[in-house]
Amino acid sequence: MPRFPKPPEGSWTEHYPELGTAPVSYEDSTSAEFYERERRAVFKRVWLNVGRVEQVPRVGSYFTKQLDVLNTSLIIVRDRDDRIRAFHNVCRHRGNRLVYVDDPRGETSGSCRQFACKYHGWRYGLDGSLAFVQQEDEFFDLDKTQAGLVPAHCDVWAGFIFINVAPEPEQSLREFLGPMITNLEGYPFERMTSRFAYRTSIRSNWKIFMDAFQEFYHAPIVHAGQSPEAYAKAAREAGFEAPHYRIEGPHRLVSTAGIRFWELPDEMVKPMEPITRGGLFGPWDAAELGELPVGVNPAKCDPWGLDSFQLFPNFTILIWSQGWYLTYHYWPTSHHTHVFEGNVYFMPPRSPRQRIAQEMSAVTFKEFALQDANTLQATQLGIESGYVDTFYLSDQEILCRHLHHEVAKWVEQYESSAVGVR
Amino acid sequence: MAMLPAEFAGLEPFAPAWCLASEPERLAKRMSSTMTEMQAFYDAIVPRAEEAIAHLDTFSLDALPAEEEHLLHLVYSMIQVSFPVECWRQPNVPDTGSATFDCVVEPVP
Numbered sequence: 001m002p003r004f005p006k007p008p009e010g011s012w013t014e015h016y017p018e019l020g021t022a023p024v025s026y027e028d029s030t031s032a033e034f035y036e037r038e039r040r041a042v043f044k045r046v047w048l049n050v051g052r053v054e055q056v057p058r059v060g061s062y063f064t065k066q067l068d069v070l071n072t073s074l075i076i077v078r079d080r081d082d083r084i085r086a087f088h089n090v091c092r093h094r095g096n097r098l099v100y101v102d103d104p105r106g107e108t109s110g111s112c113r114q115f116a117c118k119y120h121g122w123r124y125g126l127d128g129s130l131a132f133v134q135q136e137d138e139f140f141d142l143d144k145t146q147a148g149l150v151p152a153h154c155d156v157w158a159g160f161i162f163i164n165v166a167p168e169p170e171q172s173l174r175e176f177l178g179p180m181i182t183n184l185e186g187y188p189f190e191r192m193t194s195r196f197a198y199r200t201s202i203r204s205n206w207k208i209f210m211d212a213f214q215e216f217y218h219a220p221i222v223h224a225g226q227s228p229e230a231y232a233k234a235a236r237e238a239g240f241e242a243p244h245y246r247i248e249g250p251h252r253l254v255s256t257a258g259i260r261f262w263e264l265p266d267e268m269v270k271p272m273e274p275i276t277r278g279g280l281f282g283p284w285d286a287a288e289l290g291e292l293p294v295g296v297n298p299a300k301c302d303p304w305g306l307d308s309f310q311l312f313p314n315f316t317i318l319i320w321s322q323g324w325y326l327t328y329h330y331w332p333t334s335h336h337t338h339v340f341e342g343n344v345y346f347m348p349p350r351s352p353r354q355r356i357a358q359e360m361s362a363v364t365f366k367e368f369a370l371q372d373a374n375t376l377q378a379t380q381l382g383i384e385s386g387y388v389d390t391f392y393l394s395d396q397e398i399l400c401r402h403l404h405h406e407v408a409k410w411v412e413q414y415e416s417s418a419v420g421v422r
Numbered sequence: 423m424a425m426l427p428a429e430f431a432g433l434e435p436f437a438p439a440w441c442l443a444s445e446p447e448r449l450a451k452r453m454s455s456t457m458t459e460m461q462a463f464y465d466a467i468v469p470r471a472e473e474a475i476a477h478l479d480t481f482s483l484d485a486l487p488a489e490e491e492h493l494l495h496l497v498y499s500m501i502q503v504s505f506p507v508e509c510w511r512q513p514n515v516p517d518t519g520s521a522t523f524d525c526v527v528e529p530v531p
Binding site for chain 1: 445468471472475476478479481483486494497498500501502504505508509510515516517518519520521522523524525526527528529531
């Protein structure tokens with residue numbers, strides 16, 4: 001008997017009949033050939049989040065983003081009109097990587113008035129225009145107005161900076177996000193500036209890690225050791241059920257029920273949690289955020305724990321009921337490797353006590369993420385062996401099913417519309 | 423030369439090793455310590471933790487004197503070692519042999 005009501009069809013999965021209920025293949029996560037198709041059909045056509053406006057606070061602030069999946073590095077910069085723009089990080093002269101420090105494949109950030117190439121000194125304005133050519137009169141028919149940095153489409157929603165490298169995006173950013181996501185407008189993302197950022201290389205396909213963080217069926221098992229035995233046993237026996245799943249266009253949401261750790265008996269929590277008043281769900285004393293936008297906890301779950309919004313293809317915004325949020329990015333580097341970035345955002349602490357609760361919450365997040373990261377590498381090895389070719393997904397794994405379904409759909413649609421076009 | 427506020431002189435033996443300003447330093451110290459070392463630090467600081475947090479709370483976070491900043495870092499290290507001590511019985515998270523997750527940005531202090 002489910003703890004939370006399911007849709008009238010009997011399950012969340014059957015509520016979205018295009019998903020089917022059959023076992024699935026993970027060939028989309030083991031094939032180098034499919035990865036190349038995915039890059040063309042998904043990543044080179046879609047809006048991708050590359051950061052937040054707080055990373056470019058002033059005119060001239062910039063950062064670079066190495067995006068192997070697009071075979072490029074981008075410069076994200078705030079120009080003199082206060083507009084945030086994106087340019088391919090390539091000098092127009094002879095193609096040198098324009099902005100880097102030490103390692104041309106590394107990422108960097110800073111502030112400047114112009115970008116100067118380290119090779120022959122060509123300089124570009126913050127709007128990408130070619131401003132200076134060393135020994136300009138030595139060149140032939142060089143029209144500087146035609147030799148600015150090559151832009152990528154760049155737009156901002158709720159302080160999140162998105163880029164799109166398609167020649168002409170098929171949808172505006174807002175259309176692409178759709179109401180389930182844009183209804184988050186008004187959440188105080190811009191006030192949550194106390195940030196912890198984590199990064200690692202993972203030996204798995206990017207979708208395999210997305211899957212790990214878009215179902216919580218694994219939580220009572222993988223993470224059992226993070227809790228005292230009394231809690232772990234209760235969690236294992238209860239299993240995991242989410243009160244709400246939602247799929248809208250290419251994006252998806254899971255909301256979970258809350259746990260009031262601070263009301264649990266001592267034997268159910270780690271000693272460090274009452275000491276610091278923090279833990280996995282965040283600081284025990286919730287941040288005062290005022291009224292939240294309608295998009296947060298849209299099914300009005302009570303008690304409510306978190307909303308995990310999975311933005312297609314590779315970006316997650318996870319909003320906790322305790323008044324903080326996480327973002328995840330999964331950046332493919334090959335068919336079986338990716339770079340994972342996790343960011344933890346809190347309201348600026350008003351006291352050392354609040355800061356300590358945030359520290360405990362961030363460290364706990366990292367301990368959990370390490371367990372997940374290692375599991376993925378084990379999964380990739382298993383699915384790559386090729387001896388098992390179909391896998392079983394439960395109703396609590398509906399979002400995993402949807403991600404793979406959606407990627408396949410984008411690839412099919414692109415390839416059928418691009419017949420004869422290279 | 424004392425590193426900590428006078429009230430916390432009893433924790434001075436742990437201060438040189440564990441008053442570390444950044445997460446990567448604290449993590450490296452955790453990974454290179456024995457369980458005996460971490461248990462001793464944990465057992466010494468946990469009974470004083472509430473007192474330490476209450477003491478720190480009489481200061482503003484952006485104007486901590488050096489001794490208080492050291493104490494804050496010691497509290498961060500207490501959090502760092504609590505996972506091996508309370509959960510893992512070893513420095514690293516079990517079954518995470520090939521995984522890392524580097525902290526590249528963190529709030530200061």
